[in-house]
Amino acid sequence: MRIAIVAESFLPLMNGVTxxxxxxxxxxxxxxxxxxxxAxxxxxxxxxxxxxxxxxxxLPSVPLAGYANVRVAMGGVYRVKRILADYxxxxxxxxxxxxxxxxxxxxxHQLGIPTIAIYQTEVPGYAGRYGVPFLENWAWTRVENIHLLASRTLAPSSFALNQLRGRGIPRVEMWRRGVDTxxxxxxxxxxxWRAAVAPAGERLIGYVGRLAAEKQVQDLAVLADVPGTRLVIVGDGPQRQALEDALPDAVFTGFLGGEELARAVASFDLFVHPGEFETFCQTIQEAMASGVPVVATGRGGPLDLVENSRTGWLYEPGDLAALRNHVVDLMGDDAKRRAFAAAAHASVQGRTWSALGAELVQHYESVLAAHVPGTTPQGVAL
Incomplete structure (x- = not known):
């Protein structure tokens, strides 16, 4: 097959999309x-x-205001249309x-080429976190328009799937994410590594992800004084300095990749993720594959990944007292934490990228087989 992948972000920027x-x-x-x-x-x-x-x-691009390493492509539809027509x-x-x-x-759409749209980022939900809540409705309109044009939309979690269907978007199916076990x-x-990070032998509470407003890393301040623990923040982003000021006793490693990241995650005793706008949350899967139980918000992708009282705990968005209580519960009970860790590890076995890649190709083949040249996804003549 000949496939064009249009990437909202790509290398050298590493994130979930990339x-x-x-x-x-x-x-x-x-x-x-x-x-x-x-890209x-x-x-x-x-x-x-x-x-x-x-x-x-x-394509020519400019940096996103306040987030210099994220770039936004310039130009209009015609430029992209010409590239696709040539390819x-x-x-x-x-x-x-x-x-x-x-x-x-x-x-x-104008060229009559079938499209698969991967819903991966809840951009409208970011509006409030970035101080522009009045843009949320506009952002949802944009999301809806994109997915209405798509031949098929693939959502990574049951929450995301129901969210899109609830907004009237048709032809939505599930496509999860693999993990390299x-x-x-x-x-x-x-x-x-543990001794270098916590020389006094503290247990490690870890977070991995961008240090940006939508990740709500500042919520982890409620864990700063949990006895016998050390908070480890892996990642980088525009909020790093503010977070280092707010969490002076935490260890900030900066961005880690490859084996460095795998070593860090496996060395945690507990993984925490406070963000409320995760359509999937790949870092949770990676923590579970590493044999690390999870405490995360009960919204979005984590709902499918974390099984309460078995592989970790979910807490109501905004209930930071519950976040702290769940962390204290697991950090204070070695037997329970080990049992959660074993269950978390077992729960992600078999979720290979090879299997997910084959599933994606089936979606490609399906929309291609159903496509009638000269029609929209709804079958209305262009």
């Missing part, structure tokens, strides 16, 4: 498919122009579409 695209590219390369990635430009001179055999076409893909894959993805959805494994636990 990670998923990389795993998809790896699978498509193994199959022998031809792939073009369309915003970057100021990093070392950014690759080919990844897993796919050529990367960069002539069988299907267009829209990765977390919002700005560039909206242009690509319109361009593919070889890379993320209890065997990566490192006593030396």
């Amino acid at each position: 990670h998923s695209i990389l795993r998809v590219l790896e699978h498509l390369q193994e199959r022998g498919d031809e792939v073009l990635v369309i 915003p430009s970057t100021q990093d001179a070392g950014a690759p122009d080919e990844v897993y055999g796919a050529h990367v076409h960069r 002539a893909p069988d299907v267009v894959h829209l990765a977390s579409p919002f700005v560039l993805g909206w242009r690509a959805a319109q361009a593919a 070889q890379r993320f494994s209890p065997g990566k636990r490192d006593a030396g």
Whole structure:
């Protein structure tokens, strides 16, 4: 197949969207498919122009205000339409579409190319966190317009699926995320790393993710004085300095990737995630694969991943007393924490990226087989 992946963000920026695209590219390369990635430009001179055999076409971009390493592609629908027309893909894959993805959805629609839209980021929910709640309705209108044009939308969790269906978006199906259980494994636990981070032998409470407003990392301040523990924050972002000021006793490692990340996650005793706007939350899966139980908010993707009183605890959004109580409960009971850890590890076995990649290709083939040239997804003539 010939596939065009339109990426709202891509290398060198590493986030959940980029990670998923990389795993998809790896699978498509193994199959022998031809792939073009369309993504915003970057100021990093070392950014690759080919990844897993796919050529990367960069569009001019500008940095997002207040978040310099996130770039927004410039230009109109015509520019994207011309790229797609020249490449002539069988299907267009829209990765977390919002700005560039909206242009690509319109361009593919005009060209009569079927599209798969991957819902991965709850952008409208970010509006309040960034102090512009009046933009939430506009953002939802944008999301709805994109997914109404798509031949099929893939949602990563039951919460996201029901959220989209509840807003009248048709043709929504589930496509979860895989996890690398070889890379993320209890065997990566490192006593030396633990001793370096917590020389007094404290148990480690860990968070992994962007240090940005929508992740609500500041909520972890309620854990700062849990006896016998050390808070470890893995990641980087625009809020790092403010968070270091607010959490002076926490260890901030900065961004970690590859084996460094796997070692850190496996070395945690407990994983916490306070963000309320996760459509899936891949870091929770990686923690569970590493044999680490989880405490997270009971909204969004974590609802599917964390089983209360078995693999971790979920708490009501905003109930920080419950967050603290659940953490104290697990950190104070070694036997319970070990039982939760074993159950968490077992719960994610078999969720390979290979299986998820094969499932995605089936979605590609399905929309391609159902596509009638010259029609919209609703079958109305163009």
